[in-house]
Amino acid sequence: MLRSFLPSGATVHPASSRQASGDRACPSFCPIGRAAAGLWRLGARRFSHALRAGALLCIAVTAAAVWNAFLPLGIPWLPSPGNRVGIPRAFESSLPEINAAEALTLYQAGEALFVDSRDRKDYDKEHIPGALNLPQREWAKLWPALKGKIAKDRLLVLYCYGAHCGLSTRQGKALLEEGYGKLVILDYGWEAWTKAGDPTVKHPKAGNA
Amino acid sequence: MAALRRLLTHPIFLRAVGIVVGVVLVYASLDKIARPDRFADIVHDYDMLPLLAINAFALLMPWTEMVAGAALILGVWRRGAGLMATALTVAFMIAIAQAELRGLKIECGCFEVSGMSSSEASWSLFARDVPLLLGAVLVWRRG
Numbered sequence: 001m002l003r004s005f006l007p008s009g010a011t012v013h014p015a016s017s018r019q020a021s022g023d024r025a026c027p028s029f030c031p032i033g034r035a036a037a038g039l040w041r042l043g044a045r046r047f048s049h050a051l052r053a054g055a056l057l058c059i060a061v062t063a064a065a066v067w068n069a070f071l072p073l074g075i076p077w078l079p080s081p082g083n084r085v086g087i088p089r090a091f092e093s094s095l096p097e098i099n100a101a102e103a104l105t106l107y108q109a110g111e112a113l114f115v116d117s118r119d120r121k122d123y124d125k126e127h128i129p130g131a132l133n134l135p136q137r138e139w140a141k142l143w144p145a146l147k148g149k150i151a152k153d154r155l156l157v158l159y160c161y162g163a164h165c166g167l168s169t170r171q172g173k174a175l176l177e178e179g180y181g182k183l184v185i186l187d188y189g190w191e192a193w194t195k196a197g198d199p200t201v202k203h204p205k206a207g208n209a
Numbered sequence: 210m211a212a213l214r215r216l217l218t219h220p221i222f223l224r225a226v227g228i229v230v231g232v233v234l235v236y237a238s239l240d241k242i243a244r245p246d247r248f249a250d251i252v253h254d255y256d257m258l259p260l261l262a263i264n265a266f267a268l269l270m271p272w273t274e275m276v277a278g279a280a281l282i283l284g285v286w287r288r289g290a291g292l293m294a295t296a297l298t299v300a301f302m303i304a305i306a307q308a309e310l311r312g313l314k315i316e317c318g319c320f321e322v323s324g325m326s327s328s329e330a331s332w333s334l335f336a337r338d339v340p341l342l343l344g345a346v347l348v349w350r351r352g
Contacts, residue, residue, distance in 0.1 A: 055289070075267070
């Protein structure tokens with residue numbers, strides 16, 4: 001059987017004669033190759049399921065890459081600038097970020113409606129004067145009543161807690177899907193606004209949605 | 210005891226368990242595959258991964274569920290798929306438990322991510338994962 005795989009003229013020595021000749025017929029890499037093959041066989045027997053799980057994982061990675069490349073709401077593999085996660089590639093340019101100074105300019109010009117996507121209790125404690133509270137966690141409950149009351153061409157400045165808060169970005173995505181096109185996110189949100197010493201108000205429930 | 214052992218190692222029983230676990234995984238993956246952006250939001254809420262890893266995880270994890278589930282349903286590489294299902298279920302349980310222990314009131318993201326019917330991560334969801342884990346381990350170890 002083995003002979004059929006050997007080049008013509010090659011011979012197979014019995015194991016005893018190989019040992020007797022000190023494996024001289026075998027090239028220098030033979031022991032390494034035999035050891036590797038042995039290890040592979042052992043691994044394949046003992047860890048076959050792990051190897052197959054690895055192969056399935058490779059299939060999953062490939063499928064994810066292909067799917068995401070063609071999905072209209074596909075997301076970049078690494079977060080978009082500003083470390084905002086979960087922003088579809090198609091929305092990236094529609095949700096620009098502004099800093100606290102730019103937000104203050106918009107606030108003073110009265111050009112924009114500030115939307116506070118934090119929880120009700122935090123809004124009630126303190127918020128940006130005139131801001132509308134639309135807690136993102138209650139979006140499903142609150143939005144149907146609010147729909148149509150905000151003009152779609154109104155500039156909306158969305159903010160939430162701070163650096164790692166995704167609520168305003170998530171609200172931005174939801175508003176984009178509702179047809180609102182003029183949206184900006186206040187970078188670092190409430191944290192940046194208060195750090196800059198910009199005006200706040202403590203009226204409870206002044207602008208709850 | 211011997212009868213239980215015979216049942217748990219019976220090929221037809223193992224095949225059925227594999228199919229049930231597979232169907233759950235495939236069903237759980239569908240919405241996440243359709244809306245990776247929303248699933249990324251939920252992963253972000255769990256606050257377990259660095260920001261840089263969240264999008265990649267949100268893209269890969271549902272496809273891992275899908276591939277493992279499909280392999281279990283089709284009976285292809287069942288033990289490998291069982292190992293993947295076990296790893297996934299353990300990861301879900303760790304995520305839910307840490308959210309509960311830290312008092313995070315967040316969507317589970319278990320089956321639904323694009324609708325508003327998604328349930329909150331809770332101990333009841335953790336308990337729901339236990340039979341899934343047992344099934345996955347059974348298929349992995351005995352499949």
